[in-house]
Amino acid sequence: MKDIVLSLYDYTGVMVKPWAESGYECHTFDIQHDNSVTQYKGGGSIHRHCLDLHNNIYDIVEMFKDRSIRMVFGFPVCTDLAVSGAAHFANKAKADPLFQTKAVARAKAVAILAERLLDAPYMIENPVSVLATQWRKPDFYFQPYEYGGYIDPVDAEHPLYPAYIAPRDAYSKKTGIWSGGNFKRPTVKPVECESFGKSRQHSKLGGKSEKTKNIRSATPRGFAQAVFEANR
Numbered sequence: 001m002k003d004i005v006l007s008l009y010d011y012t013g014v015m016v017k018p019w020a021e022s023g024y025e026c027h028t029f030d031i032q033h034d035n036s037v038t039q040y041k042g043g044g045s046i047h048r049h050c051l052d053l054h055n056n057i058y059d060i061v062e063m064f065k066d067r068s069i070r071m072v073f074g075f076p077v078c079t080d081l082a083v084s085g086a087a088h089f090a091n092k093a094k095a096d097p098l099f100q101t102k103a104v105a106r107a108k109a110v111a112i113l114a115e116r117l118l119d120a121p122y123m124i125e126n127p128v129s130v131l132a133t134q135w136r137k138p139d140f141y142f143q144p145y146e147y148g149g150y151i152d153p154v155d156a157e158h159p160l161y162p163a164y165i166a167p168r169d170a171y172s173k174k175t176g177i178w179s180g181g182n183f184k185r186p187t188v189k190p191v192e193c194e195s196f197g198k199s200r201q202h203s204k205l206g207g208k209s210e211k212t213k214n215i216r217s218a219t220p221r222g223f224a225q226a227v228f229e230a231n232r
Contacts, residue, residue: 002044003070006060006118008053008110012160013038013046014219015073018228020044024070029053029060032210057109061117069120071183071231074110075217077103081129104134111180121181121231125219128174138176140185144169147222149189150229161215169220170194186226 002025007016009030016026023043033048040046051059079085080092080103092099107124114122132138148168156167165171168191179185 004064004067005071005073006064006069006120007073007075008057008060008113009075009077010073010219011214012218013048014160014221015075015224015227016046018225019071019232020046022228022232027064032214054106057106057113058117060113064118069114069118072110072114072118072120072122074107074114074122074124075219076107076110076124076126078126078129078217079103079213081107081131082127083129084127100130100134104131107131107178108135111178115181119181121183122179123183123227124178126176126178128176131178132176136178139179139183141174141176142188142223143172143174143193144220144223145171145193146188146190147186147220147226148191150222150225158221161218164215165218166194169222172196184230186223186230189222189226 002023005016005019005024005026007013007026007028010016010028011030011032013026013028016024016028020026020038020040021042021044023040025045025047027047027049029049029051031050031052033050035050036048038046080089080099089100096102107126110124111122114120126138128141148170151168153168158165158167170191171194177185
């Protein structure tokens with residue numbers, strides 16, 4: 001029976017693709033999913049589950065209680081956490097004084113699920129956010145271009161969003177990683193950064209549409225490959 005890799009709040013599946021290509025059974029969870037499966041030549045697969053993780057995250061325990069969990073990834077929604085949106089925090093607090101407490105709890109729930117309930121290594125990703133002060137400091141920060149060297153130049157263009165994401169992830173976006181359970185930090189292989197603080201995602205995308213959020217939050221392919229190579 002194959003080892004399982006879980007990825008929560010994951011719409012694109014970029015994080016688990018290297019694992020699926022190498023034979024792992026991967027399961028991604030996001031409320032936007034359509035409950036579909038993609039099979040890979042190496043025998044692995046990506047199963048997409050439509051699940052409201054804000055309210056049902058612990059249902060995952062029952063789904064996989066008898067399976068061997070190799071890794072848990074979490075990409076909790078950063079809208080109420082990222083410091084880039086701090087200008088809106090006051091108004092959000094008027095509508096719901098606990099809005100940020102709830103958002104932090106959702107991130108913590110990923111760690112609880114992985115470490116305490118599934119006994120698995122985990123990695124939680126968020127941009128520079130209040131998690132650092134309201135939970136704990138991240139284990140490390142990274143920039144996408146620092147792992148661009150893991151992407152073959154032949155595959156430089158992004159397969160999903162080539163118009164918005166620089167080839168080989170050659171852009172900057174300071175991102176925090178909270179990890180545990182013997183998760184191993186990957187070695188960097190940087191490429192030259194296209195620009196600092198002015199990525200294509202932010203210069204070409206505006207508004208609050210789901211498309212904008214999905215592209216801006218897409219996992220850097222190079223980082224995903226680096227994490228796989230360090231932790232497989």
